[in-house]
Structures are given as C-alpha cells and as structure tokens.
Amino acid sequence: MLKIKRELINQIADQGEKGYPYEICGFILGKIDYENNIREALEVYQVENQNKERANDRFEIDPKDYLKVEEYADSKGLQIIGIYHTHPDHPDRPSQTDLMFAQPDMSYIIMSINKGKAGDWRSWELVGEKFEQEEVNQID
Numbered sequence: 001m002l003k004i005k006r007e008l009i010n011q012i013a014d015q016g017e018k019g020y021p022y023e024i025c026g027f028i029l030g031k032i033d034y035e036n037n038i039r040e041a042l043e044v045y046q047v048e049n050q051n052k053e054r055a056n057d058r059f060e061i062d063p064k065d066y067l068k069v070e071e072y073a074d075s076k077g078l079q080i081i082g083i084y085h086t087h088p089d090h091p092d093r094p095s096q097t098d099l100m101f102a103q104p105d106m107s108y109i110i111m112s113i114n115k116g117k118a119g120d121w122r123s124w125e126l127v128g129e130k131f132e133q134e135e136v137n138q139i140d
C-alpha cells in the first residue's frame with residue numbers, strides 16, 4: 001500500500017501539466033515498512049526525461065540522476081520508494097515498456113494528462129511479473 005499526501009499528488013499534477021504534451025518523470029521518496037508492505041511518500045523529485053525522440057510516450061531516467069537522487073534521499077534519511085510519470089492523452093495504465101523496467105517493492109504512479117489537464121492517476125506495483133493496481137491511502 002502507498003500512503004501519500006494530497007500535496008505531493010498536486011505537485012505531480014502541476015509538473016505533468018507544465019510538461020505536456022511530453023511525459024514527465026521523477027522519484028518518490030519516503031519510507032518503507034517491509035513487514036506490512038506500506039510505502040509512505042514524503043517527497044517527490046522530478047528528473048529530466050532523457051527520451052527526447054519519443055518523449056510523448058516514453059520516459060527514461062539517466063543513471064546519473066538515479067545516483068543523484070539516491071544521495072539526496074540518503075542525506076535526508078529517506079529511500080527511493082517509487083517512480084512517477086505521466087501519460088499525455090493516454091490512460092493511467094502501465095505500458096509494456098513500463099513493465100519492462102519495473103522493479104519489485106516500488107510504487108509506480110501513473111497520471112493521465114488529458115489535453116494539458118491532469119486527470120486520473122493510479123499507483124501500480126509489480127506482483128510476480130505483472131503490474132497490479134496498488135491500494136492508495138491519500139492523506140491531507
């Protein structure tokens with residue numbers, strides 16, 4: 001389960017609208033309770049989408065950004081608990097490419113941006129070799 005503040009969702013929505021018609025992406029930082037499988041989101045950290053050719057339907061994260069964010073998270077006593085990205089004019093369901101790069105024990109938030117306006121979003125987690133919708137506890 002993912003616990004996330006409304007404020008963080010608003011930040012993703014804002015970034016997604018600004019980045020439209022391209023996909024934007026970033027990291028979700030927070031804490032993981034492995035025993036109860038609860039990830040608590042405390043910050044979002046946008047990074048550049050490295051896929052320039054197909055930025056409207058693909059995203060790629062530079063390994064350097066990965067390291068940078070990991071260091072930042074460490075310095076604040078947080079962990080990378082997930083990755084978020086937007087789907088401009090597409091539903092908030094993961095694509096085949098999303099599945100290919102997915103890792104276990106992470107939350108994948110996908111937000112649909114319709115004609116420039118933030119729409120539905122869901123969080124997904126890898127269960128076996130498939131994505132399943134993750135339960136979300138949105139807090140104020």
Ligand SMILES: [Zn+2]
Pocket residue numbers: 085086087094095098110
């Ligand atoms: Zn995607």
